[in-house]
Amino acid sequence: MIIKVKVPSPGESITEVEVASWLVKDGDYVSRNQVIAEIDSDKATLEISAEENGVISLMAEKGKRIQVGDIICIIDTSKKKPIYNNENSKELDFHEKKIPKEQDIIKKIPSPASKKILAEKNISIESIHGTGKQGRITKKDCIIVEDSTTTASYFSPIMEEWGNPQTSMSRAKKITPLSSLRRKLSERLVSVKNQTAMLTTFNEVDMQEIFIIRKKYKDIFKDKHGVNLGFMSFFTLSCVRALKLYPDVNAMISGSEKINFEYYDISIAISGPKGLMVPVVRNAENLSFRGIEQEIHRLSTRVRNGKITIDEMTGGTFTITNGGVFGSMLSTPIINPPQSAILGIHKIVERPVVINGSIEIRPIMYLALSYDHRIIDGRESVGFLVSVKETIENPIKFLMEGSENNIRRILEL
Structure with a gap:
């Protein structure tokens, strides 16, 4: 049986809400009355609970604005909670770690153009993250490392004068949408x-x-x-x-x-x-x-x-x-x-x-x-x-x- 969980009305005159956070993942098994999500309205944050036991499928992304009455997720009550055997799960983990997938194997093989740069600039191959197919090192990767090395050497005496040569200059910023x-x-x-x-x-x-x-x-x-x-x-x-x-x-x-x-x-x-x-x-x-x-x-x-x-x-x-x-x-x-x-x-x-x-x-x-x-x-x-x-x-x-x-x-x- 499929249960459709709809966005409840937070109050009179409110027609739209925002998914503030999901407290479960897509495909998780949830229990009845378990809090699965939080939604933001113009006036308050409300919790949404699972209506029945089952496997959940999320229908709205975090941060998305949805209408009151829309389906926010569905719960398949026909699927039961999986039971794991500790020994079987340990054996599975062992084999998964022992036999890595092909796409997880990174091959640091420099391209012909990059080999020349590595030799001329005396750059270690271990310091480069290859962005080419299967981790292949490209000419662009070498240029990026070269530029960062040059910048670091330029700022080094300045940082020493400031008394903190090991501190990097960060200009990062974080952009997050305002809540409803x-x-x-x-x-x-x-x-x-x-x-x-x-x-x-x-x-x-x-x-x-x-x-x-x-x-x-x-x-x-x-x-x-x-x-x-x-x-x-x-x-x-x-x-x-x-x-x-x-x-x-x-x-x-x-x-x-x-x-x-x-x-x-x-x-x-x-x-x-x-x-x-x-x-x-x-x-x-x-x-x-x-x-x-x-x-x-x-x-x-x-x-x-x-x-x-x-x-x-x-x-x-x-x-x-x-x-x-x-x-x-x-x-x-x-x-x-x-x-x-x-x-x-x-x-x-x-x-x-x-x-x-x-x-x-x-x-x-x-x-x-x-x-x-x-x-x-x-x-x-x-x-x-x-x-x-x-x-x-x-x-x-x-x-x-x-x-x-x-x-x-x-x-x-």
């Missing part, structure tokens, strides 16, 4: 720059109070909930508070209309093997510190394992991206369309600051809010950042119901 995901990302980024009036406003935030809370409760939090008490839960809840105060930052333009969302789906930018993914923490306003940290951990794991789905990345009303994990001090993040704003958080650095007239060393982070000026004015953008700043600098007041006695209850400890 990367091409779509490129189009989206250019579109954002061309179709929005994007501006970025900056501020800085003192992280000391967050440091104190995390130092005191992070181990208990980890033991109780199985995830770390990170910075992202503080920033997510701070952004939810700021979005409630400045609702236009949680809005988007649709044609000639403005849509204001009364829920807060926070997209979190996460770097994965296939590039930057932006899964969504839905209804963050209803989640606790534990709920946010567990959801971010779940989504991060799925991104890094290549298991994230399009549904998990669809939607989102506002985005947070953390360049600080890579060491970025400051950046101007690009809006994640069709959203209207994105918050960039960065590396925490100890800096001298003035506190009540005295200079102190504090852990400072720079914040950057990129926004679409068509829908968000300077008042909203600056006010949003100020709100995030005051929440992070006063987490007990704004996130812990104003009392240190409530911290353990808020953290569900």
